[in-house]
Amino acid sequence: MGHDPLTYAAAGVSLDAADAAVEAIRPHVARTTRPEVTGAFGGFSGLFALQTDRWRQPLLVTSCDGVGTKLEVARQLGQYDTVGQDLVAMVVDDLVVCGAEPLVFNDYIAVGALDVAAVERIVAGIADACVIAGCALVGGETAEHPGVLAPTHVDIAGFGVGIVERDDLLGPHRVRDGDDLVAMASTGLHSNGYSLARHVVGDLDLAADHGLAEPLGDALLRPTRIYVRDCLALSNQLDVHALCHVTGGGVPGNLPRVLPDGLGAVVDTATFSIPPIMRMIAERGPVEPAEMWRTFNMGAGMIAVVGDGAAAVDMLGDRGVDAWVCGRIIGTTTGVELVGFDGA
Amino acid sequence: MGHDPLTYAAAGVSLDAADAAVEAIRPHVARTTRPEVTGAFGGFSGLFALQTDRWRQPLLVTSCDGVGTKLEVARQLGQYDTVGQDLVAMVVDDLVVCGAEPLVFNDYIAVGALDVAAVERIVAGIADACVIAGCALVGGETAEHPGVLAPTHVDIAGFGVGIVERDDLLGPHRVRDGDDLVAMASTGLHSNGYSLARHVVGDLDLAADHGLAEPLGDALLRPTRIYVRDCLALSNQLDVHALCHVTGGGVPGNLPRVLPDGLGAVVDTATFSIPPIMRMIAERGPVEPAEMWRTFNMGAGMIAVVGDGAAAVDMLGDRGVDAWVCGRIIGTTTGVELVGFDGA
Numbered sequence: 001m002g003h004d005p006l007t008y009a010a011a012g013v014s015l016d017a018a019d020a021a022v023e024a025i026r027p028h029v030a031r032t033t034r035p036e037v038t039g040a041f042g043g044f045s046g047l048f049a050l051q052t053d054r055w056r057q058p059l060l061v062t063s064c065d066g067v068g069t070k071l072e073v074a075r076q077l078g079q080y081d082t083v084g085q086d087l088v089a090m091v092v093d094d095l096v097v098c099g100a101e102p103l104v105f106n107d108y109i110a111v112g113a114l115d116v117a118a119v120e121r122i123v124a125g126i127a128d129a130c131v132i133a134g135c136a137l138v139g140g141e142t143a144e145h146p147g148v149l150a151p152t153h154v155d156i157a158g159f160g161v162g163i164v165e166r167d168d169l170l171g172p173h174r175v176r177d178g179d180d181l182v183a184m185a186s187t188g189l190h191s192n193g194y195s196l197a198r199h200v201v202g203d204l205d206l207a208a209d210h211g212l213a214e215p216l217g218d219a220l221l222r223p224t225r226i227y228v229r230d231c232l233a234l235s236n237q238l239d240v241h242a243l244c245h246v247t248g249g250g251v252p253g254n255l256p257r258v259l260p261d262g263l264g265a266v267v268d269t270a271t272f273s274i275p276p277i278m279r280m281i282a283e284r285g286p287v288e289p290a291e292m293w294r295t296f297n298m299g300a301g302m303i304a305v306v307g308d309g310a311a312a313v314d315m316l317g318d319r320g321v322d323a324w325v326c327g328r329i330i331g332t333t334t335g336v337e338l339v340g341f342d343g344a
Numbered sequence: 345m346g347h348d349p350l351t352y353a354a355a356g357v358s359l360d361a362a363d364a365a366v367e368a369i370r371p372h373v374a375r376t377t378r379p380e381v382t383g384a385f386g387g388f389s390g391l392f393a394l395q396t397d398r399w400r401q402p403l404l405v406t407s408c409d410g411v412g413t414k415l416e417v418a419r420q421l422g423q424y425d426t427v428g429q430d431l432v433a434m435v436v437d438d439l440v441v442c443g444a445e446p447l448v449f450n451d452y453i454a455v456g457a458l459d460v461a462a463v464e465r466i467v468a469g470i471a472d473a474c475v476i477a478g479c480a481l482v483g484g485e486t487a488e489h490p491g492v493l494a495p496t497h498v499d500i501a502g503f504g505v506g507i508v509e510r511d512d513l514l515g516p517h518r519v520r521d522g523d524d525l526v527a528m529a530s531t532g533l534h535s536n537g538y539s540l541a542r543h544v545v546g547d548l549d550l551a552a553d554h555g556l557a558e559p560l561g562d563a564l565l566r567p568t569r570i571y572v573r574d575c576l577a578l579s580n581q582l583d584v585h586a587l588c589h590v591t592g593g594g595v596p597g598n599l600p601r602v603l604p605d606g607l608g609a610v611v612d613t614a615t616f617s618i619p620p621i622m623r624m625i626a627e628r629g630p631v632e633p634a635e636m637w638r639t640f641n642m643g644a645g646m647i648a649v650v651g652d653g654a655a656a657v658d659m660l661g662d663r664g665v666d667a668w669v670c671g672r673i674i675g676t677t678t679g680v681e682l683v684g685f686d687g688a
Contacts, residue, residue: 006629008639011543015593038403045407045438052396063389064450064503066487094389106408108501143410146539157452159408159503195490199355285350295352
């Protein structure tokens with residue numbers, strides 16, 4: 001055929017761009033470090049020294065998650081600064097529900113074509129969020145999939161490792177009849193339900209407010225709240241029995257995960273301040289209340305199961321987290337009962 | 345507008361299919377378990393009890409990787425049984441290069457539309473490979489991205505955690521002038537260079553052999569070898585100084601990661617038995633030898649840096665791993681020098 005020799009770059013993969021991305025990422029990784037991190041950046045793996053004298057019976061806790069099609073909104077707007085926080089939030093708040101302190105984080109970024117600036121913005125957001133959560137970003141992989149993913153396509157996944165003393169493990173085994181459910185305010189949609197949200201409002205002008213107090217794009221991209229430090233402070237100081245991270249499936253999909261056999265939960269939906277973006281989705285869909293509740297967090301991104309709800313609400317308020325008693329654990333039913341639908 | 349109320353399912357996300365996938369995955373996860381795994385399947389996170397009395401100064405080791413566009417070959421052939429092994433291999437063999445024993449694994453699967461059978465095949469392969477590597481599959485996320493990914497699109501990423509005693513850490517700090525380089529045979533392309541491989545041979549009939557001893561599709565999909573147990577056995581019994589996992593960038597891209605300042609490596613490329621699929625790619629591209637060497641593993645998926653190469657070759661042979669001395673660490677140069685190009 002007589003054509004020139006082929007190279008990996010000609011096939012769509014640029015190792016030089018990959019090297020440039022690694023250099024762009026380096027300073028962001030550096031500012032997340034902890035004293036326990038050892039080994040050089042760019043090794044085959046991330047290393048973290050465990051202080052064995054800090055724990056008697058430590059449990060390693062791992063979690064892995066993505067941010068779903070919220071990334072598509074970021075892509076439409078060309079704003080990649082905030083999805084990193086979404087990713088870290090989804091992972092570390094799954095770790096803290098068992099009482100674990102997050103130690104390290106890894107990220108996976110898949111792109112059609114490597115846009116070094118976009119990857120740097122994503123990793124900068126991940127690094128900022130790792131600092132908020134107190135964990136070190138110790139590794140990751142950026143993969144270019146030319147011809148398989150569209151050039152501007154981006155997907156991200158995150159993976160975290162935490163640790164908890166076995167005796168301090170939170171969960172259904174601690175939950176008692178009469179416990180209070182304390183809801184912690186979300187910042188909005190967080191990172192769940194975007195396929196439905198985009199189906200309803202995705203074709204609207206993202207720069208206009210459509211009756212919201214902000215541009216629709218801002219409401220859709222608002223970063224997921226990170227509850228780790230608030231949850232750890234709460235469980236250190238008060239009688240916390242379990243924590244429920246309200247993600248895909250909403251309150252009725254996630255609260256069963258903290259219920260022991262024989263106990264149920266009643267949640268008063270009228271106590272929730274439903275974020276304006278969710279009211280907009282419910283009206284425009286229209287989406288019925290039961291479907292809204294099993295898709296979105298409806299204003300509460302984390303629910304603590306505690307002995308004394310009022311004390312938890314006070315303490316969270318002092319930390320700047322809007323919180324309220326949203327329901328109770330009861331022995332006369334099983335499963336999760338939502339009461340007080342307001343017709344939203 | 346008078347249309348019916350919208351549901352999450354109508355927006356393309358089926359929570360029922362997600363539940364079915366979880367049930368399909370459950371038995372595969374179960375057979376990877378280890379005594380240290382605690383907590384129920386389906387919790388917010390995976391739990392693993394660390395036996396603190398086994399280690400004095402343990403280092404946690406984490407790694408994250410994908411399998412690149414090899415998945416596109418699996419998609420074309422509708423064969424999802426083997427990519428799980430590729431994924432686990434990429435991750436656990438990055439862990440073992442520092443001497444770490446892999447403990448737990450998490451997977452992330454992103455799909456356009458949830459094909460429960462395909463996801464089950466992928467997870468079954470991951471589980472089989474976790475058993476080979478000796479680690480437990482303790483968590484994962486399957487994400488449906490309707491409208492963003494094509495319905496048949498699949499991407500996967502994996503995350504692993506291992507542990508190593510600080511005094512047993514392998515790496516450049518142990519490497520000495522005169523050390524032997526011992527190559528361990530790969531099974532073929534493993535999971536790197538697929539964008540180039542597919543560019544060259546992707547349009548050919550995958551069912552025909554094109555001069556190979558097997559159908560092209562089989563050669564392209566052959567699972568990545570998992571070296572974990574061989575490497576751990578080698579480092580337990582012999583004087584192993586460092587291990588180099590030969591992935592993206594090939595020998596010249598990865599061997600520098602095990603070189604300390606002031607030492608170099610000479611690799612005799614004539615000692616390699618280059619797999620037929622790579623000879624085919626080099627000829628058909630054409631792809632020049634230097635580009636082949638910095639894209640593919642060229643027949644060696646792992647290289648051990650050891651004091652006594654002959655002993656390592658013997659021991660690996662006894663374990664069924666073809667191995668050979670492929671070069672040496674020398675003090676009179678720096679970087680990696682490839683000699684003996686055979687014009688492949």
